[in-house]
Amino acid sequence: MKEVRFTEEAFNQIAGHPYLTEDLIIGIVKDSILEDRKYEDSDHFHITFPRKKNKKWINVTVIVHEKPHEFLVYGIHSGRVSS
DSSP: OOEEEEOHHHHHHHHTOTTOOHHHHHHHHHHOOGGGOEESSSSEEEEEEEEEETTEEEEEEEEEEEOSSEEEEEEEEEEEOOO
16 A cells, blocks of 8 residues: 655645644545546546534645655645535
């Protein structure tokens, strides 16, 4: 199984999202199936999933560079779920 690593920027972005943890992101990336991944090209994809924040739902997007032996998370963004 591939290891999940974080760039310094992505690791700092987790700190700005108190409702996310490193373990949660690792689990989401490792357990994602191909249908959940939205590929930008053959090596880069993002996964978007819902998360509850202050009693409201938001979408969290994790941006990943897939390498032969690892997943490198290099971006984490969040935004409100559109109605």
